[in-house]
Amino acid sequence: MTNSVQQDWPWPGSCWWKFDFHTHTPASTDTPWARQDLQLSHEEWLLKFMAADIDCVAVTDHNSGEWIDPLKATYAEMKQQADNGNPPADFRELTLFPGMEISA
Structure with a gap:
């Protein structure tokens, strides 16, 4: 289900979302981009997640x-x-959640 369908959803109740709760960017030094x-x-x-039909992403870089x-x-x-x-090509709506993995 794409966001455009979700926004036009005429019935109350549940709606499925694709959410990636654990993502990294090049800011995390152990990612392939950084290494x-x-x-x-x-x-x-952003476009990589959009192309995968992800609706929500938590950015959880290390420190x-x-x-x-x-x-x-x-x-x-x-x-x-x-x-x-x-x-932009392959654009779709995406919700970003800030987060962080903290080393202790």
Whole structure:
């Protein structure tokens, strides 16, 4: 079920969402991006989840919130483009939840 269907859902009750509760960005130094020095833009990161039909993502980097605000800003730009009728390829609505894994 896509977000557009969920927004137009005419019946009260439950609705299924695809949620990834544990994600990392290049800010986590043990990710393939960081270990292999691969470049990944904020938009590319978001589009990977959109292409997988994920509805909600918790950003849970290790000891860092470095990517949370840039991801939120990039998503807002992408959403504005979509609202103006010019969405990025594979754009779909996505909810971001900030989080963090803290080493103790």
